[in-house]
Amino acid sequence: MSLQLGPVLRHVGETTATVWVQTDAPAEVEVLGCRARTFEVQGCHYALVPVSGLTPDTATPYEVRVDGATCWPEPDSSFPPSVIRTRGPETADRLRVIFGSCRYPKTGEEKLDRKLGLDALDCYATRLTDLPVSEWPDALLLLGDQVYADELTPQARQHLSGRRSAGKRSANRRPPDEVVSFSEYVGLYRHTWGDPEIRWILSTLPTAMIFDDHDIRDDWNTSATWRAEINAQPWWRDRIRAGLASYWVYQHLGNLSPTELDSDDDYQKVLAADGDCWPLLAELADRADSEVDGDKGLRFSFRWDLGRSRLVMVDSRNARILDGGERKMLGDREFAWVEQQVSDLSGVDHLIIGSSLPWLLPPALGDVQIVNEIAAGRQGLRGRLGEKIRQGADLEHWPAFFASFVRLSTMIADAARPRPDGPATISVLSGDVHHSYAARADFGEPSGAQVHQLVCSPVHNYVPAYVKPAFKLGWSSPAARL
Template identity: 55%
Template sequence: MAALVLGPLLRHVDETSATVWVETDEPCEVTVLGCTTKTFHVAGHHYALVIIEGLQPASTTPYEVHLDGTRMWPETSSPYPPSRIRTLGHGNAISLVFGSCRYARPATAGADRDLPPDALDTYATRMARDPESNWPDALLLLGDQVYADETTPHTQEYLRHRRDLEQPPYAEVADFEEYTHLYLESWTDPDVRWLLSTIPTSMIFDDHDVRDDWNTSHIWREQMQATDWWQERIEGALMSYWVYQQLGNLAPADLATDDLFAAVCAAENGEPLLREFARHADAEADGAKGTRWSYRRDFGRVRLLVIDTRCGRILADNHRSMVSDNEFDWIEEQTRADIDHLLIGSSLPWLMAHALHDIEAWNEHMCTKHDGHLLGRLAEKLRQGADMEHWSSFGESFRRLARLLAAVGSAERSPATICVLSGDVHHAYVAEARYPDPPDSKIYQLTCSPVHNEVPGFMKIGFRLGWSRAARAITARWTRLFRVPPAGFEWVKLDGPYFDNQLATLTLEGRSASVRLERTEVGPDGPRLCRASEVVLTDG
């Protein structure tokens, strides 16, 4: 009898349709709300993405998962409320929870890492007690859903039974099979498993989903490609990302025209197809990448545009950009809409602490100007050693995005707010962009990280100093001295920084918007969330 290995995960939901993802232990038929699909096979693993259509707008429908006609979800004697699909079109406020950087699950993180409570796990526990009217409309996970380069003791024991950990890549994951273990480790947390079955979830990768500093520079890529283990690693990373994360980001209409999805579903074993796809996706030719991971979701008059800021980078042939020109053209096209709010999902913050921004911009300038010389090599070592890889270290892309957001915010029917939602940097803050010619839209950087990790003390000091006026005065003079191209506008920090395990909730009603930050703490009855701050972005 077939059984669930992972899932169900409720992924894309709109006014009349939804998708539900599962992994099973053998081939079978998967049925949800009368919609049935066969599993597809990849390298010994079996998956299904059930497309459910014909739902009513503004409806709430509990669902079960049946494998070959036998109910497998919800589990017998489940203590949680029923998993359900709530479609859009309700006309109420849109509530979007977001965060990033979740290191494994609490049960396997290891006693040697005394991490604060897991914010996603704690949120799920509270949500199960709350009335359904308090549940959010969507969850956005902005990277590092798994840590391929920082494995837990639990994962290392699994790896030790597969291969010699004294040989590269040592205790990091090596291939697709080992990636499947990472997802199994992270997504079988009972509270989080129920949460993901109930709240529509969108995702995008960041570096630790593959490896720290992934695609920092062309030199970094060359260093990785020179090893005898990297190719298998990057293929496994992108194959597993497509299966476990990317498929669920797509709407049914997109899936219907996706040739790869159709081919993998029809194949006896989709591994060769996905392996070739992964090689193509990682490759860089003529200033473009082989695939586009960026995607769009609409929540009524709210548009979410999620940008791939890792795999899509262009780094070769003396050209450096966060995404290719073709992909940036696509991004610009998606911003042209009559909407109340535009959300840009970027795993990496666009606006950072001023001093840190200046240092990264200076570093890119030095790497480029002195490429091939001693100063350039030293600057490259600094770039890799200090993780100088954010939008500020891709100056042309940083300024192009700034111009785009200003143009959208100055259009005839501009949105009330434009918010860049990010994670990565293991702290939370709210910053507002201030242009010389102010657009009509309010433009913000909303950063929330981590969900389940930690921030070393020296990094807390660095981030606090980075926002200080004294540090800004020094680095501003430094960048002028070296003639680093200026940003062309200013930004101010409105709230933060906060250094906790945390989640943010963005609430959008009409043309009003606010963001609430909640952090974890240990109370008398165990882990709980408490409000750290709330910022009104616009009152409409």
């Protein structure tokens, strides 16, 4: 009995934590005396162990036992012990967070790996091993493109091509260089998270995650036209089911606190299932993907309270509403939930809003996206040309959903207004654009909080040649005045 992946330390509170693992067979998994049975998805086995009885403001080393046998740490590990560091009164005023997006795995091919450059998370993990635990970050925020389902490594493409050619005729209609099935997603996660340094840092830093397009497919939910075109592909239903189901298993579940897990109907059904729970996850994925009355059937946005700081993570990909002539980054019900999380900030010194897509872009680029949304919404040739430009140039960030952009900006401006119990800072953390920057928001009126857009991307990927001059131009004063 062994671990195939993990442990991944996820939500951590003052006295509780959750630890995610994938095992090679059905088993009972134990962490610090707390146990959970695995659940099965298409022959794969997972557990999210709820750890309780922890002491606030402590760092507790832990092991993972599978059916009584110690499987973590590995016997020959050179890394420090994995620990669970709880929050409490002594650390309530302190928060150190690292974040980023777009981490492509190592390929093993020298030329391609040289093009990709250094893996920032891998390097940070190595650096962390030499620091005392007290200097470690309090949380790791992964803001999208944790896996690349549509841009595979050469080895993965070769393996997938063999599966396609050896499969049934129906499988040959699937793209030869993109994953489609749940089992293929399993391979992606194992390759991406299986690197020793990555595996260790995920085991010891509380990690929050949200997806972006490459976790499913490039330009995912860019527009109603994009969605209609992809829905016409015979393999897409299998792909979106596998992508959303695997996201729920590998990423979303750990974003929830033990209390939220106890009240989550989908999770409780999975735990109660006898044998393979894939039918439950296929239904869940269909519900998450479908628009009903202007909203999606599942909310992936979530909230973490981190002492006197609050993280509100916003799903700016799957939550999009595109049918029936509407165009919203989030449905009204989910947006109202986000607004509710920032409506009462008493006792919150620092508000963090996570979104895989930047809220604030370089002024010129933001303006281009606003204009393009208008153009793409027109009838006839101009509309088709606008849509082609939108998809080709990835004009799909918050300004490209202008009504939602205004609503988010209004929410942030209201949260930042001067008041005795208001936050000192509001930070919007994002990735996606393969360009890192810090931008201060100016609302044109007095503000009680400093508001910044902070972007870190990519963690490990190459920067296309056009990105640097485009962003340099976008930040320039002449371009902003156009």
